[in-house]
Amino acid sequence: MSGEDITETTAATGSGDREFDVVVFGASGFVGEITARYLADHAPIGTKIALAGRNETKLAEVRRSLPLRAHEWPLIVADSNSPASLDAMVARTRVVCTTVGPYLRYGEALVVAAANAGTDYVDLTGEVPFVRYSIDKAHETAESTGARIVHSCGFDSIPSDLSVYALYKKVTEDGAGELTDTTFVLKSMRGGVSGGTIDSMRVIAEQARDSATRRLLLNPQALSGGPGEVPRVSLSAEPSDLNLVNAKKVDPSLRGTLAPFFMSSYNTRIVRRSNALLDNAYGPDFHYAETMSVGGIPALSTLAAGVVAVGTGAFLGAMSFGPTRRLLDRVLPAPGEGPSEKARNNGYFVVETYTRTATGQRYRSRMRAQGDPGYKATAVMLAESALALAVDRNRLPSRTGVLTPAAAMGDVLVERLQDAGFTIEATELT
Incomplete structure (x- = not known):
């Protein structure tokens, strides 16, 4: 769906009669403005959109910088620290699309407000404790409203979630049984981690000092249960998030050693929750891991994978220790910062997910997309998710509650992202 071929549509009614879609x-x-710009360029004509935040002057500046069709979008003043303002905001819209993180710090009141109001909600969180909070505090309410x-x-985590979902759909269509060992491989990417993601890691590192939070973070099924139901499973029940993996064991076509993917400890939990929400449709022997390619030459890739594994562990340790975290804060991107438009446009990512x-x-x-993964491509995925909920409601699965992209939007989101220029495909290998 390009800016040149916007088609007339009428947003489906839902959540009662709302002022905004x-x-x-x-x-x-930073990411909020990019998302708003994408919506101004690509949202179907007739979609009713508003911009919200705590500073009306800054919102007005952003609105002036957007394409002409956005200049009449209303502004809403709302603050994460003011539950009343959040209640008023969500009552006016079918979907709230939030980029305000870290979500452990700023997101709890909003997710509860959305659930209470029967308002659909999308975010960018990569924080296991926040999603667990959301399940425990908002799932049953959201189901009822x-x-x-x-x-x-x-x-985080659409490439992971939709890649496995695409495999499931193709395997089911072919009558080829169910998924078993399934491995995501980040083949290549250009782009950086957003300042918001770094800030979320800071918050999680602080939270991990608590023993109960550490147990939650280490639990591979931390998000698979319903409210108050955190399955107690051993670490060996699923592949390790920090393993070096022989690429040939993933698929005979691959070479070298695969390194751990730095967001695997979050994305794997989302994929497993999708499977749980889909009534374990991926299969009783479904197991899921995430890795990244560091080259196909055996010796060199093993060395590089080891460096990545050690570096990932060292980075997480440094983030949890005050003095080293303060040093890292001087060089890492801060929330609200990001690369230039040229750098965002030149970014890309390619992921391949294998199963037997x-x-x-x-x-x-x-799955492949143009655009910096942490910024431009993320803004496209977030905006298209919001539009799927707002204008394609009558095509969505009937599930409600605290969901995942695959469980909530499935085929509709796949189609939307393909129309937006993403490659999402699944094939049998011979």
């Missing part, structure tokens, strides 16, 4: 909360932030609370609608089915057949899904 989408409210972008945090629109004056008809709200879809959809976390992780950016680079219960019948022994091999499949691969591939």
Whole structure:
């Protein structure tokens, strides 16, 4: 769906009669502004959009910088520290699209407000404790009010979630059994981690000092249960998030050693929650891991993978220790900062996800997109998720509650992202 071929549409009614289809909360932030710009360029004609944040002057500046069609978008003043303002905001819209993180610090009141109001919700969180909070505090309410609370609608975790979902759909269509060992491989990317993601890591590092939070973070099924239901499983029940992996064991076509993917400890939990929400449709022997390619030459890739594994562990340790965290804060991007427009446009990512089915057949899904993964591509994924909930409501699965992208939007979101220029495909390997 390009800016040149916008088609007339009427937003489906839902959540009662609402003033807006989408409210972008945090629109004056870096990713919030990019998301608003994408909506101004690509939202179907007739979509009613508002910009929200705590500073009306900054919101007005952002609105002036957007394409002409956005200049009449209303502004809403709302603050994460003012539950009353959040209640008033969500009552006016079908969907609230929030970029205001870290969500452990700023997101709890909003997710509860959306659930209470029956308002659909999308965010960019990569924080296991926040999603667990959301499940425990908002899932049952959202089910009763008809709200879809959809976390992780950016680079965390749509490529992971939809890649496995695409495999599931293709394998089911082919009658090839169910998924078994399934591995995500980040083949290549250009772009950086956003300042918001770094800030979330800071908050999680602080929270991890608590023993109960550490147990939650280490639990591979931390997000798979319902309210108050955190399955107690051993670490060996699923692949390790920090393993070096022989690429040939993932698929015979691959070479070298695969390194741990730095967001695997979050994305894997989202994929497993999708499977749980889909009534374990991926199969009783479904196991999921995430890795990244560091080259195909055996010796060199093993060395590089080891460096990545050690570096990832060292970085997380440094983030949890005050003096080293203060040193890192001097060089890491801060919230609200990001690369130039040229750098965002030149970024990209390519992921491939491999599985072997219960019948022994091999499949691969591939997802590719242009745009810096942490910024431009993330803004596209977030905006299209919001639009899927706002204007395609009558095509969505009937599930409500605290959901994942695959469980909430499935085929509709796949189609929207493909129309936006993403490659999402699954094929059998021979």
